[in-house]
Amino acid sequence: MTSPPPPGRREAIIQTATVLFARDGYAAVGMRSIAAAVGIRASSLYHHFPSKVDLLHAVCEVATAAFISAQLPELERPGSPAERLGHVLREHVLYFHEHRLEETVGRRELAALQQQAPALFDEIQATRRGYQRALQDVIEAGVAAGEFDVEDANLATLALLGLVNSVNTWFQEDGPDSIEAVADAFVAMGVGRLLAGPLAASPTVPSAAAAAAAGPVSRSRPARGRGSPA
Amino acid sequence: MTSPPPPGRREAIIQTATVLFARDGYAAVGMRSIAAAVGIRASSLYHHFPSKVDLLHAVCEVATAAFISAQLPELERPGSPAERLGHVLREHVLYFHEHRLEETVGRRELAALQQQAPALFDEIQATRRGYQRALQDVIEAGVAAGEFDVEDANLATLALLGLVNSVNTWFQEDGPDSIEAVADAFVAMGVGRLLAGPLAASPTVPSAAAAAAAGPVSRSRPARGRGSPA
DNA sequence: TCGGCTTCCTAACGAACGTTCGATACCCTG
C-alpha cells in the first residue's frame, strides 16, 4: 500500500509543518493536520519525530542553520567594515523575505520551544547569538577604522537588527517597492546614517552604503502606505 | 456562595487573560486556566464574554486603545517636529516596556484574531494605522521645515517603528542599561541620525534629540550583551 | 415579600488533542 519509498519524507514533513506553524501557530496546529497535508496519517509522523515539540525543534533548527550558513560567509568578504556590513544586512533583508515562513516560526514559536524543551532552545539561541556577535564585531571594526561613530556597539547592533527584522512585519509583494529596493533603503538608513553619524561626511561612508542610497528607492513618491506595524 | 459582587470582574478577566496569553500564547491557554487564575469556573467566563475569541478581542482592544490614548496626545505638544517626534518615540519605548505583556499579545496574537474574527481585527488595525499616519505626518513636517533629510517618509516611519518596537524583544530589566537610557539612545539614533542625515549638521537637530543623545547612555561600556533577537 | 437580574455553580456535550500499540505491506540483503 505504501507505493513509493519516501524520497525525503522527513524534509517534506518539516516543510509542511513550517507552513502550517507559520500560518496558524504551533499550538493551533494538530498532528493530524500536518499528517494530512503530507498525505499520511498522524501516527506515521512518530516514525520520523518522537514528539510534536521535536518537530518544532527540527523546524527551528533547520531554519536557523540555513540562515546562519547563508549569512556568515557574507561577512567574510573583502571590503571595508561599512561595505561588509551593508552587504550582509542587505542579504539579511532579502533572506528574511524569501524565507519569511521559516523566520515567522523561528520568531513566534521560539518561546514555546523554550518552555517545552529548554535544551533544544538554548542550542538554537546560541547559534543566533553568534550571528549577532559577528555583526557587532564588524561594527566595532568600523568604529576603529573611523568609518562609524557609535557610542555603544551593542546597542547599535540591536538597533540594526531591529531595523532589518522589522521589514517582514509589513512588507507586501504587491506594495510600491520591490524587496530589493526596501533592502537598499534600509541599509542606507542603517549603515549610512545610523552608524555613520552627522560627524562623518559622505567620503567616510564609501561605496556599499552610498551605492545603496543611490539605488532605485521609491523614485516617485509611493502611492501611500505599505501596511502597518504598531 | 458568591460573596462579593464583582468589583471589576470583566477587567480582572481581561488582565488575567493578558498575562496568560502573553506567556503561553492564545491557542495554548484554555478557558479553564483563565477561569482558575481568576478564581471562578470556566462556564462563568461566558457571562462576561460570548466566546474565547471575543475575550482575545477585548484584550487586544483594551491594549490598543490604552496605547493610542496615551501616545496621540504626546504628539500634540508644542515644539519642532524633531522635538515632538523624539518625545513621542521615547514615550513609545517606555510604554511598550511598561505594558510589554499587553503588547506581546497584541503583536503575537493579532494574526489569530485576523483569521477568526476579521471584523474585530480590522477595527484594531485601523486604530494602529492612525498612529503610524500621525508619526509620518510629523516626519513630513520635519522634512518641510528642513530638520529632516528623508527620501521616503513612509519607509522612514516604518524604519523608526521597527527600531522602537524591537526593544521589547531583547530588553531585560537586569541588563546594563535602564529602559530610559535605552529609549534615549534609540531616539538619538532614530531621530538624531536616521532622519537627520549627514547633510544636516548639529544645529538643525535641536534640543530633544540632542538632549537625548547627551543623555546617560552606557557611560562605561556595558558588560557585554543584552540578549539576542536574530 | 415578591419577582427579576446578575453572577456563579455543577454537569455534561461532542470534538479534537498528543500519543501508543499491533499489524501489514514493501524493500533490501542473504
Add this chain to the structure above:
DNA sequence: CAGGGTATCGAACGTTCGTTAGGAAGCCGA
C-alpha cells in the same frame, strides 16, 4: 526464497478543548 528493517496503517488510550444547559444564591427595586 527466507528474514529483518522501514514506513505506514487503523484503532484506540486518556485527556483536554470550547461551549451549553439548568439550577441556586445573592441583590435590588416595587
